[in-house]
Amino acid sequence: MQKHILIPTDYSRNAFNAIVYAFELFKKEECVFHIFHSYFLFRSAQGNILFPEPEPHEYDAVARASGASMLQLKNKVELLADNPKHTVYFDHKFGTLIELLEEKVKRNNIDLIIMGTRGITDDTKVAYGRNSVNVIESITGCAVLAVPANVHYKRINEIVFPTNFKSEFNEREINTFVKIVQLEKSPIRILHIGKEAELSERQRSNRKQLESYFEGLEYSYHWLEKTGVKEGVLSFVDDRNSGMIAFVNRKHWFFGSIFSNPLVKSLGVHSKVPILALHDLRN
Template sequence: MAHILVPTDFSKNAYNALFYATRLYPNEECIITLVHSFENLFSTNTSRIDIGRNEQLYDELERAAFDKLDTLKHEITLDSEGISLVIDMVTSAQPLYKIVNKLIINTNIDVVVMGTKGSSGIREVFLGSQTVKLIKKIKPVPVPVFVVPQSATFQAPTKVAYATDLKIDYAQYPLEIIKEVIRTHKSKLYITHIYNQMSPGQTVETNYRKLKHKLEDVSYTTHWLSSITKMEDALGLFINEHDINLLVLMYHKSGLLKKLFNKSFVDKLSFHSEIPLLILPESF
């Protein structure tokens, strides 16, 4: 039974992410934990003098949040007829990442699914939004994060591209979430390595062998994309040519993603703002 955590601020893009989450594991019962933080409302209206008023305010905000979560629960249940779901609700005035960390530790969360706001949201994802902050602070048990654009209409992730710089020692990294997606949706997996040298290099070839070993029980094709100047052009062209509907990236501080996470790449990716992302944390 998969356990999915879905943060929500009750916006349309958050609901779109929730809808996507309900379709990730269509063949098994899922637990979905809806999470809402009213940190901003509470901190803005808190009195430093009247402690009693603060407690009353907390209770009021908590009740209001639970009412909204309950409405959201009924709405997604109606939109998910025939899908076996168990929906839990959690709300708190703590920062979102603290709530998420506690739930990951205490309730065995498998994945997090978050929404983002179209092309501008995509830019925020790569340049330091709440999504990236959450990814950085998911500790001590990092989990994969699906990022679903507001403009995305649900498509089963049947064509999955994993863009990698192959600078990671894959012997240390489990890739079960990718394999689960492939098996569940009978997806095609495209391993894409973009390099700007005449040849990939020994380290890349060694890590590629380790990656192949990790993926030996699923089918995939490998694509070596040479791009001397603009890596984002090569990846964008690949996404178009193969009708990719899920892009997998590993979040880490150096290598391919550091080069890709710039304005040029983000502007290019904005044209693909309907494509959900699966981000594997750096220490995953």
Template sequence: MIQSILVPTDFSENAGLALRYSLAIAKRFDCRVHVMHAFTAFQSSFQNEASNREDLIRAEQEATEEMDSFLKTETTEDLAIYISSSLFKGNIVEAVAQAITAAGSDLIIMGTKGASGLKHTLIGSSSFEVAKSSPVPLIVVPEETQNFKLEQIAFLTDYANSDINALKTLKGLFGSTKSSYRFFHMKLSEEDSSETDRHILAEWVQSLKKIVPLDNVSHELVQGEESLALVNEIAERNNIDLLVLTIRKKNFFEKLFQKNLVKAIVHQSKTPVLILQIAV
């Protein structure tokens, strides 16, 4: 199960939401939470080395102070036992890669909107880039999130063999929880083929259950054009707590949805999204 959660932060309100979400999971699974921040300092070839070094020291000091303030604001005394923190110089994608190794993290949780300005990294605009490069699963938490449950998990399937590895990853993360898994397949089709499509989906889910035993599994064929609106409608109608998307490592663009739709879901879903990179 989950051992260590990495939470990149730019000290924004939504980064605080992501931290609270992480702490709720940490309390449930008794795991660690490591909060990291990527900072940059003004460096110029027109300045001497001493001035550049002073700017770097100043930037790191400011980041340290902001990290301390952020953790005090977002953490209660009983949850502080789960937390550690660190700072990394550089861009967010490179810093996350370093932090995963340093903290031994097996899950990343990020907010979808971050602070703006030169002082901070835009966490929200970087979550998609982190998702593409991260060797571990990533949960993106939208600002609309009001609960931190994992009771209803939705899995969007396109009948690829990568579904098997994705389910194994989910079970490895959450163990034998009481979560209910609901599989959805979106298909733009007429009523003539709907019965056949439902049968195919049912057979696929049954075959998955034989390979990766899971309780509380159901499925639904959803007719309609693949779109963010349809994804949000599915999640809202079924009270979904976590939406699972799979990215295949073999070819990032060879996946369930077209690139722009995946990016829209990551940034604009009203439900937390778990992004899994699966080798095929």
């Protein structure tokens, strides 16, 4: 069964890197890639007489500019899109990014979004740009893989899966994660900040459920005590030079608490580790 993968682009170098990474990661799989750009005129959303509605020619101008950039990107992508297993579609549309992505996820039955972590501004002082954070926090219809700008594809040596065992797992997204694990033959390092003996019955039940999803895969448990979640996870990843972090974004407990923290920059994690965000069923 073909995977449908959505790749948002702002025509930046970082966004193009995410396209290359996606093609390489799924090079052995039958995939349909949807490369998509949203363009917008902020004045059109003001609803204020001080910010008059843009004129039709302004809409036409931004549409033409986007179309020209998309054509350039298409020509560039077609130079490397020579995999017979891959079908690539290109599209651009006027509107806000999150609304349009939600629409495409539903319409095209998207399994995974892959995007760069920073866009045109390329602020190296910020681990994750506003758009990538918004997509991870707002899009709940599929998993999201965020690829740092200077990360080039290589086999993922291991995937760290931090969990508090309180999540109700989204089976479809867990299956997407499992597919990546199988593609890369990567061991999973299940990481919990706390003591195994202190797990509640509910946590133990969720742990059993997780093990059922990971049946047939290589995985191991790791328990860290006397450390905060963000310090523990990032130190673990940095010490082991792990290739990816995958997590269930349960009510923003993980992404919001970690990746807005300066610790990300100090450890350098943001520069070398792709992040796979899954969603709790209750989100």
